[in-house]
Amino acid sequence: MHRLLNTTTATRIRTATIADWPLIETLHRSCSEQAMHRRWGRTQIPRRGIERLLHHSSCWIALHTTDEVIALGSAGPVSRQPGVFDLGLQVADAHQRRGIGLALARHAAAHARSRGAHTLSAYAEASNLPMLGLLRRLGHPTEFREGAHLDVRVPLFGAGAASPRTPAPAPF
Structure with missing residues (x-):
């Protein structure tokens, strides 16, 4: 089952599997070395x-109308931190700043909440302003500096976060 993300570009997301490796590899080749x-x-x-x-997380791919993978998102529990899920995002350079990463992040947050998580965590370079802006749009994060990186924690319940009754994402 596919879920439509953006009706203007017909971008949709679905669960990723190892059978998607060639598509994911193509996504990575479309990204700059810096990204x-x-x-x-x-x-x-x-x-x-x-x-x-x-193996360790739930993963989704965003597909463009041509079945080109333009983004990869993941969410999975952080070991030794019950209730904390790690967020991972990669959006092809040519498709950034179009809301695809935010839509995947919101999907990951809903997935994490449906699995009992209270916090979404992301580790990002302090200079990665687009990612930090995206995380701030998810809620009211707490940021912990670790050298040139930030450990960002977004509460999934409470001020600015969706309520615990937010429905789980549709299965893909």
């Missing part, structure tokens, strides 16, 4: 890296 390093801490991601991500 890859900002998201992953390196410029190339091997298949086993995506396999680990799929």
Whole structure:
């Protein structure tokens, strides 16, 4: 099942599987080295890296009308921190600043809430202003500086966050 994200560009999201590896690899090739390093801490991601991500978290891909993968999102529990889910996002350079990352982040937040999470966590470079702006649009984050990076925590309930009764995302 697909979920439409943006009716003007017919972008939709669906659950990612390892069978999507060729599409995800193409997404990564469409991203600049700087964008890859900002998201992953390196410029190339091997298949086993995506396999680990799929094993430890729920993942979704955003597809453009041509079935081109233009974004990858993930959310999964942070070990040793009950109720905290990690958020991961990668949007192709040519498709950034169109609301795709925010839509995936909101989907991930709803998914995390439906699994009992109270906090969404993201680790980002302090200079990654687009990601930090996106996280601030999700709620009222707390930011902890760790050198050149920030550990950003967004509450999923309370002031500025969606209520606990927010429905879970539709299954894909």
